[in-house]
Amino acid sequence: MGKEKIAITLEARFIGELDRLVSEHVFQNRSQAIQQAVSEKLLRMKRIRLTQECAKLEVEYERAMSEEGLTEDARQWPEY
Numbered sequence: 001m002g003k004e005k006i007a008i009t010l011e012a013r014f015i016g017e018l019d020r021l022v023s024e025h026v027f028q029n030r031s032q033a034i035q036q037a038v039s040e041k042l043l044r045m046k047r048i049r050l051t052q053e054c055a056k057l058e059v060e061y062e063r064a065m066s067e068e069g070l071t072e073d074a075r076q077w078p079e080y
Contacts, residue, residue: 008034 018030027033
């Protein structure tokens with residue numbers, strides 16, 4: 001996957017924290033730290049969205065739909 005350069009503006013306290021983490025060899029550089037932070041945030045947002053969508057499901061309805069026709073289908077399966 002290709003990378004692109006962007007410019008961002010951060011509060012001085014965040015830059016100080018980034019520089020501290022870089023100096024402690026937690027990250028190789030600021031870019032790596034920011035890239036990881038953005039990646040983790042986007043992943044977290046996707047999980048939250050999935051959780052929200054799953055919460056909308058009606059468990060009993062979904063169970064009934066998944067089992068619908070199951071006994072009929074099972075009779076048509078070949079014996080092993």
